[in-house]
Amino acid sequence: MSGSVVQRGLLRTLDFLLVEWLELGSLLRRPRFADHSVDTCTDLLAMASQIAEEVFEPADRVSDVEEPRVGPDGGVVLPAATHRAWEAYRSAGVAGAGHDHADGGLQLPRTVDMAVRAVFSAAGPNLVPMLLTEGNAALLAEHGSPAQRRAFAVPQVEGRWTGTMALSESQAGSSLADVTTRAVPDGPDSAGDPLGPRYRVTGDKMWISGAEHPLTDNIVHLVLAKIADDDGAVRTGTGALSLFVVPKVRVGPDGEPGERNGVSLVGLNHKLGMRGIPNTALSFDRAVGHLVGAPGQGLDQMFHMMNAARAEVGLLAAALGYAGFAVSLDYARTRRQGRPRGVRDGEQVPLVAHTDVKRMLLAQKSYAEGALALALYVGRLLDDQRTGDDGARTRAATLLEVLTPVLKSWPSEWCLEGNSLAIQVLGGAGYTRDFPVEQFWRDQRLNMIHEGTHGIQAVDLLGRKVRLRDGACLRELGAVLSSTATRARAAGLGGWAADLEQGWADVLAATDAAWRDGDASAALANATPYLQAFGHVVLAWVHLDLAVTAAGSAHPEAAGRTAAAAYFFAYELPRVAAWLAPVAGGEVLCRDLDAALL
Known part of the structure; x- marks a missing residue:
């Protein structure tokens, strides 16, 4: 029931936002997007919506109950429904839709790419442990060497591998200056490795989403670590952080898979919501990692991925808010209860006829659709930053600085409130697992923490961006x-x-x-x-x-x-x-x- 009402309403809303408001037709006239038209983009969204409704939505419910678990071989076991959903997603060819043709992407506008992601996120947030894959590949495309791009980014764009961002450590949390993971050169020939200077990375990372799963043959970890001096000491502070690409399975210069790297699953974290995503504690034991860029540039490079992830979190929050709104609106239109004030007899009216229910539905609508619009506007700014004239690029970059913390924080707070109102509209039924709105609320709650809490975004905005x-x-x-x-x-x-x-x-x-x-x-x-x-x-x-x-x-x-x-x-x-x-x-x-x- 819920899949159809969510997807039908979402497609109509996205059509207005993309075509009427953001003038997708004019954007597609830019040379980079010459292979696409409004019709082909609309068809792509319709295909994504069909997969989301038929495969993602039911699998999402299954994955909430059948949580990831550690199997006898030490790997992660996921339900068969998750495997089917990932294969449908991978086969659709949209994993790296915004990336270059040369890297296996569709070279779609980021605006459209984000709309496609909204469609899948509204149906199956528990089936997107690949949330960070696009950002991982984008970081390597921007900061990695050509060899790193071919070996590690292209397989992610093509949907053959997935990627993570490994920053957090139990003793450090958001205080990245206190990261203790260290890297040492891997022998005298390490500097000449074709995939970039080779190091041995040792340390423990926590709260890493999608860092172990059976859906792909390899997982590419981007790891923040400090390079040890000759005497084994490491410098303190964020300026000492460097970035390393550390695959689960080692890769040869031409991308051929090798032996298992020194990356081990320590355990799984069991969460309030988004239970279908394996959230892991990892151990790196002299794992082979290749330096990305120059030493000491790790945090600056990682911000490329963190900002992309923050935009993804805002988009996910908006999509979940919309899903709750669509389900509660459908329920309010079909559930008959009570009568107009002053009327004692006669047929009961739909819930949607009651003033306070309309208030709650209007609130949800304004939160979810406003958040979706903001996310797609940010997507349009990303397109302008890449394909606009010099003035448009500068303007887009400036606006992205100040809007990124808003996109991350506002939807995650107010679409959570919208999901709470969805439960309220359904009343006692909303608090049961017979309807998905209670799961939407649980899944949504992570977004206020994910990729930087409200307090972190607030300090970034008032302390730096403005x-x-x-x-x-x-x-x-x-x-x-x-x-x-x-x-x-x-x-x-x-x-x-x-x-x-x-x-x-x-x-x-x-x-x-x-x-x-x-x-x-x-x-x-x-x-x-x-x-x-x-x-x-x-x-x-x-x-x-x-x-x-x-x-x-x-x-x-x-x-x-x-x-x-x-x-x-x-x-x-x-x-x-x-x-x-x-x-x-x-x-x-x-x-x-x-x-x-x-």
């Missing part, structure tokens, strides 16, 4: 918001335009107030409410821009866009003032509180 190049990111985003406000007034939406402008002015004033004394500890004491306010203003802009497009569109989804915008401006944007109050007032309660009082 201050880059003397506020260049704020100026560029402000220009985008101002352009939308101007067009909104011409479309008869002047009231919302004024509200958006006031919200943005309040954000700018709070930014200045936070840094008025130049004291970072005081400024960042309220970084999280600042992020919440900033994100809500960005989403208000998204909804207003969508409403402007809808005002001149005959698309079946256009009217719904206006309803979602009306809800957001009436119920959500007013929250901004409360979040910004402690920021502007310099509140330091949380910084100065004696921990003994907790």
